[in-house]
Amino acid sequence: MPSTVLIVDDEKNILLTLQTSLQLAGYRTELAASGQVALDVVSARPVDAVLMDVKMPDMDGLTALARLMELKPELPVIMMSGHGTIDTAVKATQLGARDFLEKPIARDRLLVALRNALKQQAMLEELQALRAEVGRYDMVGSGPAMQRIFSLIQRTAPSEGRVLITGENGTGKELIARALHQNSKRKSGPFVKLNCAAVPHELIESELFGHEKGAFTGAVSVRRGKFELAHEGTLFLDEIGDMPQAMQTKLLRVLQEGELERVGGAETLKVNVRVIAATNKNLEKEIEAGRFREDLYYRINVVQIHSPPLRERREDLPALIDAFLKEACTKNGRRPLSLSPEALAVMSAYDYPGNVRELRNLVERLAILCEGPVVQGQEAAELLPRGKGVVPPSAAPSAEASTPRPPPLPVPMAAPAAPAPGSGFRPRVDRTFREQVEDAEREIILFTLAHTQDNVTEAARLLDLERGHFYKKMKALGLRRGAEKDPGTSGGEG
Numbered sequence: 302m303p304s305t306v307l308i309v310d311d312e313k314n315i316l317l318t319l320q321t322s323l324q325l326a327g328y329r330t331e332l333a334a335s336g337q338v339a340l341d342v343v344s345a346r347p348v349d350a351v352l353m354d355v356k357m358p359d360m361d362g363l364t365a366l367a368r369l370m371e372l373k374p375e376l377p378v379i380m381m382s383g384h385g386t387i388d389t390a391v392k393a394t395q396l397g398a399r400d401f402l403e404k405p406i407a408r409d410r411l412l413v414a415l416r417n418a419l420k421q422q423a424m425l426e427e428l429q430a431l432r433a434e435v436g437r438y439d440m441v442g443s444g445p446a447m448q449r450i451f452s453l454i455q456r457t458a459p460s461e462g463r464v465l466i467t468g469e470n471g472t473g474k475e476l477i478a479r480a481l482h483q484n485s486k487r488k489s490g491p492f493v494k495l496n497c498a499a500v501p502h503e504l505i506e507s508e509l510f511g512h513e514k515g516a517f518t519g520a521v522s523v524r525r526g527k528f529e530l531a532h533e534g535t536l537f538l539d540e541i542g543d544m545p546q547a548m549q550t551k552l553l554r555v556l557q558e559g560e561l562e563r564v565g566g567a568e569t570l571k572v573n574v575r576v577i578a579a580t581n582k583n584l585e586k587e588i589e590a591g592r593f594r595e596d597l598y599y600r601i602n603v604v605q606i607h608s609p610p611l612r613e614r615r616e617d618l619p620a621l622i623d624a625f626l627k628e629a630c631t632k633n634g635r636r637p638l639s640l641s642p643e644a645l646a647v648m649s650a651y652d653y654p655g656n657v658r659e660l661r662n663l664v665e666r667l668a669i670l671c672e673g674p675v676v677q678g679q680e681a682a683e684l685l686p687r688g689k690g691v692v693p694p695s696a697a698p699s700a701e702a703s704t705p706r707p708p709p710l711p712v713p714m715a716a717p718a719a720p721a722p723g724s725g726f727r728p729r730v731d732r733t734f735r736e737q738v739e740d741a742e743r744e745i746i747l748f749t750l751a752h753t754q755d756n757v758t759e760a761a762r763l764l765d766l767e768r769g770h771f772y773k774k775m776k777a778l779g780l781r782r783g784a785e786k787d788p789g790t791s792g793g794e795g
């Protein structure tokens with residue numbers, strides 16, 4: 302899409318000459334005969350750059366420049382003057398002008414200045430976007446599920462094929478979309494995102510297609526839609542399953558014809574956009590229920606990439622935790638933290654209904670709250686939702702641990718061969734009476750088994766319990782025998 306340049310000069314001849322030069326070079330132009338008109342145009346219509354004379358009646362160019370910078374601080378403005386002094390040029394630069402041209406303006410010099418200003422602007426915008434997204438591009442994980450995703454990204458990204466990314470919230474769908482863009486031929490173009498579930502139904506059309514001034518109440522100026530903004534780049538439509546049906550029909554037309562009109566506008570705009578969509582819904586079910594257009598589904602679903610929930614790819618947990626821990630420590634200005642084996646075991650046992658997003662938040666909390674330098678199992682357990690944090694005794698305490706060993710937590714499926722947690726049971730206020738009695742019973746059994754080297758008969762004898770009753774108790778508490786052990790070698794209790 303050609304850039305629009307606003308030319309501001311009180312001399313009509315100059316306006317027309319510059320307009321011709323710029324149009325021949327492929328730019329769209331807007332004209333303003335005064336500083337005030339220029340301000341009106343910029344607040345009403347999309348303008349990519351301004352070329353403005355210094356000497357004008359009513360409002361001189363430098364005053365207009367200062368006002369423009371207040372209105373749109375990032376707008377590239379090139380000043381021009383027939384009586385240019387160094388002083389004026391310095392003032393213009395201080396006010397935010399990107400370049401200063403002397404009249405009469407040489408066409409080549411003008412085009413170079415304009416190209417540089419627009420390029421610089423594009424780079425600044427890209428840098429800003431990158432800064433905002435810092436740390437969000439790198440996809441961590443090397444398990445089979447991630448390998449499959451990486452391979453699909455590699456094969457799909459260079460094509461122009463539309464991609465539908467499916468998966469629960471927080472599984473990394475947006476990250477996949479960004480990776481597809483970054484690895485595509487469009488990577489120097491924009492990546493634009495619209496979350497269809499976050500925009501009120503009545504506004505989604507203008508978000509996507511833009512609107513003309515006065516198209517509806519509140520449309521005080523022209524606005525480009527996401528499709529226009531994504532021209533020659535990628536448009537990521539998140540939560541597409543939430544797109545209203547009327548809008549699905551309009552989207553289908555753009556996907557088929559590559560054309561659209563802004564809301565309230567008559568001009569047909571051609572756009573060259575690759576659409577990547579994502580959903581946490583089962584779109585086939587949505588089609589059956591009559592909520593999603595089947596023809597749109599086939600248009601967007603040329604290639605499908607599924608991002609499985611974190612609980613189905615636990616093998617990636619250590620690498621993800623490590624990456625998020627490093628990131629959070631740097632962000633919060635603290636020395637690097639590491640996880641004790643107990644803490645890692647606690648975090649690996651949790652199901653993460655909020656997926657990688659939840660893990661990332663939990664790790665950031667760890668980085669803020671833990672004293673460190675090694676996160677203990679108890680600290681990790683306390684971070685998880687109530688009742689979800691358990692410290693398996695099989696996880697050995699870290700040698701680097703600087704804090705005293707915390708009291709042990711309940712053991713859901715522990716092999717008696719594991720080291721006994723010791724007699725550290727203490728009453729707590731965050732578990733019920735019954736849970737705490739069971740915690741104590743577990744401790745007693747594990748402690749005794751450790752003492753008898755897993756000899757169940759001997760442990761039952763020491764506790765004055767029937768052997769059968771002892772077994773039942775173990776089962777009820779979720780404990781199992783050292784299954785890998787041959788009963789004959791573990792003390793002959795079998």
Ligand SMILES: Nc1ncnc2c1ncn2[C@@H]1O[C@H](COP(=O)(O)OP(=O)(O)OP(=O)(O)O)[C@@H](O)[C@H]1O
Pocket residue numbers: 436437438439440441442468469470471472473474475476477539581621657658661
């Ligand atoms: N493989 C990964 N490596 C590193 N970070 C990840 C990974 N997957 C997800 N994340 C991080 O988890 C968070 C959620 O990811 P993202 O927004 O891509 O998920 P989503 O599936 O698009 O979520 P939603 O459906 O809610 O929009 C982000 O902070 C992202 O950086």
